[in-house]
Amino acid sequence: MANFQDSYLSGGNIDFIEGLYARYLEDPSSVDPSWRELFERNDGAGRPIFNKTLIEPPAPVVPGKDGGKGEKGNKAAAAVALASQTAPTVAFEQDMKLQARVDQAISAFRLRGHLRARLDPLGRPRPSLDHVADVGMVDDKHFSSSEQEQLVESFSVFPEARVKLKELLGRLRRTYTGAIGVEFMQMLDSARRRWLMKRMEFTENRTAFSVDEQRHILTRLSYAEGFENFLHTKFIGAKRFALDGGEALVPMLDAMLEVGGGLGLKEVVIGMAHRGRLNVLTNILGKKPDQIFSEFEGPQDPKQHMGRGDVKYHMGFSSDHATRGGKSIHLSLAFNPSHLEAVDPVVEGRVRAKQDRSGDTERTKVMPLLIHGDAAFIGQGVVAETLNMAGLEGYKTGGTVHVVINNQVGFTTDPSDSRSSIYSTALAQMLDVPVFHVNGDDPEACVHVGRLAAEYRQTFKSDVVIDLVCYRRYGHNEGDDPSFTQPAMYEIIRKHPTVRTLYAQQLAQQARIPAEESEAIKQHCMQEFDAALLRARAESQFKEPNALEGLWQPYKGGAHKSAPPTTTAVDKETLRAALKKLAEVPEGFNVHRDVERTVLKKRQGMLQSEELQWSEGESLAYATLLSEGYAIRISGQDSERGTFSHRHAVLHDVKTGDNFVPLRQFPTGKARFEVFNSPLSEMGVLGFEYGYSLDVPDGLTIWEAQFGDFANGAQIIIDQFIAAGESKWRRLSGLTLLLPHGYEGQGPEHSSARLERFLSLSAEDNIQVVYPTTPAQIFHLLRRQVLRPLRKPLVIMSPKSLLRRPEATSKLEELATGTFQEVILDKVNPAGVTRLLLCSGKVYYDLVKARDERKDESIAIVRVEQLFPFPFDELAGLVAKMPKLTELLWVQEEPRNSGAWHFMFPRLHDLASARGQNPLKVGYIGRAEAASPATGFPQTHNLEQQLIVEEAILRGTKNGR
DSSP states (O other), X not given: OOOGGGSTTSGGGHHHHHHHHHHHHHOGGGSOHHHHHHHHHSOSSOXXXXXXXXXXXXXXXXXXXXXXXXXXXXXXXXHHHHHHHOOOOHHHHHHHHHHHHHHHHHHHHHHHGGGGOOOOTTOXXXXXXXXXXXXXXXXXXXXXXXXXXXXXXXXXXXXXXXXXXXXXXXXXXXXXXXXXXXXXXXOSOHHHHHHHHHHHHTTTTOOOOOHHHHHHHHHHHHHHHHHHHHHHHHSTTOOOOOOXXXXXXXXXXXXXXXXXXXXXXXXXXXXXXXXXXXXXXXXXXXXXXXXXXXXXXXXXXXXXXXXXXXXXXXXXXXXXXXXXTSOEEEEEEOOOOSSTTTHHHHHHHHHHHHHHHHTOTTOOSEEEEEEEEHHHHHHOHHHHHHHHGGGOTTTOOSOOEEEEEEOSSBTTBOHHHHOSSSSTTGGGGGSSOOEEEEXXXXXXXXXXXXXXXXXXXXXXXXXXXXXXXXXOSSOTTSSSOGGGTOHHHHHHHHHOOOHHHHHHHHHHHTTSSOXXXXXXXXXXXXXXXXXXXXXXXXXXXXXXXXXXXXXXXXXXOSOGGGSOOOOOOOOXXXXXXXXXXXXXXXXXOOOOHHHIIIIIHHHHHHXXXXXXXXXXXXXXXXXXXXXXXXXXXXXXXXXXXXXXXXXXXXXXXXXXXOEXXXXXXXXXXXXXEEEEEOOSOSHHHHHHHXXXXXXXXXXXXEEEOSSGGGGGGGHHIIIIIITTHHHHHOOOOOOEEEEEOOOSSOOGGGTOOOHHHHHHTOOTTOOEEEOOOSHHHHHHHHHHHHHSSBOOOEEEEEOSGGGTOTTSOEEHHHHHHOOOOSXXXXXSOGGGOOEEEEXXXXXXXXXXXXXXXXXXXXXXXXXXXXXXXXXXXXXXXXXXXXXXXXXXXXEEEEETTSTTHHHHXXXXXXXXXXXXXXXXXXXXXXXXXXXXXXXXXXXXXXXXXXXXXXXXXXXXXXXXX
């Protein structure tokens, strides 16, 4: 007998032997007599008996699928060992060798079958993948014709125990190398693998559709194709980013909703870029073609829309979708810009907010659906950021269905130039999820995959990815010629029939649906579109996006001044009671000694002094809002503790590791307090929180940057959503950004939150940009953000050194009686003021200290706490009270080309002009222009800061104008 180590009966085939042994235990007659004899001879003790003459016997216990700890694994190991001692006949040995190769082939089909799948509807050969291990085992040549006639174990591919090899291989090929290729064997979760295996192998990865179901698929395809053809002929030259070539997306999405509705799905939030968007709007969400055609025609009065609105393939929509199974699913297509994939985290945030609001803790009622482009999915970093959040406690949504519309070209770039991986979906391998690749010219395969993906998501609360391999029949935007860059590809496309045509021919050949009926369905679709165009041209159906409905009815956008006065003060005793709670921990909770000293005992002392620092002003704002029934969510890198150790919203027991969240003592009603340390991501997390704010108008949603300049990584979300959402899409948001800002000599990277960028985005009262300097100010500001009905994003230049600066404190009385002050006037007699210094932020404390040391009452220092909307009237009133005023100066820490100076310059001139007589000198005091935000040397920083203060207090505008 051959050495056991070289035998096909070695431990490497333990899965095969273990499977046989499991069947033997259930029914001994179900296994081959030769194997039954081996199992019967096993002593049952699970102790392998080895031939003592073997030089290198195998390990005494061969691990089974249960990790080697169970009886089954040991007995299978014993069977292997026993087989090593037995001198079988040559025929038996050959049978075992063949079965071992079959075992390997089955595994190869499951693992590598997708590499041989026929995925390209254009029929082009796939790149050679012969270098990939095991891929050759799925080819015909792996087994001889005589071998294919033999009976072999089927390993659950068939319900039958033994089948002819050729029948087994045929079924495996139809399952794994046909129009569907599946990557799933890399998944670590064996339960999910087995679930998928059963669903795919017992059905050959297909659905046996009834004629009615096939007619429904054909009808969906006819509407999808007809819509694009209609636009192509009626609106010649107009950009539409068509779905031509990928029409199977429509019946696929329809199938997902049908299955999802039957599994408890109540709502789907969809995010997608422009490719196919109009088609999805009309054929999935049910937006009337009349309205879309009117959008192509444009508004009747362009003057009413000057500077507003967005292109039609960026617009969102919502509707109630009725499934054929009698379920109703609310669909929302999120508004999005042309920045591909930027909408992904926004959708995730919206879904999480809806789940939190409705108590959908199982996360089966609301689902995110993201539709990507192939080049964008692999090329855009925000996709990785979004995928990474999928399993995190603060951001999980119970699984996203990702559909990649794979045009096999990115604008003009070939896949070989846009990715280093075989598939554009390779990024999804970072998650333990399946990836389905499906040929877009096989609509029944697409529908089958859509059903399977929806069932998988609802069953396992996990992401799932579908790679819809199709093509783009026209250029990127129908206006360019793709044959410039892909001539061979587009020569094939030019001759290639549409998917609807191919499917109609298939159904006719199969005697399922006659050609005449297919043509009648097509003509009916075109008649509907013709009638819709006539209605649109007879009376325009152009409409502004729906806004301020449902949850948003009590809130408003528009002008800042239109907001009614809001009381933000809180009774002093209520504040004292809240502060006392914030200074205590449960009995037996072992708090860190430094936290006890710097947080708890400090707060206990504040109950006596009634003098608060920033942390207490912020925390009391949260506590009082929670007690009034408002939900609060904070996320960001290190937000639980706070980057500068000021917040400590979550306390950790140093002995047990248990957590205590003091602010969770305050919520009433449906209010809740949540704070999450986010992943090291800015664009993804900020997009998520923006999306969350869209569905929680009655709460406070906060994103905190670790340092203010980290917002750079989220600039797309800031520019396209936060700053422009109201103007483009009439979408309001009360999202609050905390961006630590201030020059303390920490170098270029951690000084500036780029205030100038937010001010350059400020127009039409779109956002609020503030730079508060006291605990009372942050208290009233955060409460104002929730309590008044105006909903605008709030950008706060939050402090670093001011968190604990002795001068930057507030009396408890200021929280009990005051309000947020957009402008804070220095306490000097305005009648004697000749020089007025306007500033924002911590530079105020340096200026007032130097001025008071000189006891110069001719200098007034005014803090502009709200930079935008600009408080012109308040400042003009102050200037009017200063008859001797000659100089109006802006003082800032930032370089001249940064900070607020360029924003303030024209406004200071307006203030000077408003005075009328005695024109004022307007000037700037601050750092010189610089390419970098700050110096990297503390000594240089200190010198620069000193020069700014001296120039402002001693020399005025000598060098600053």
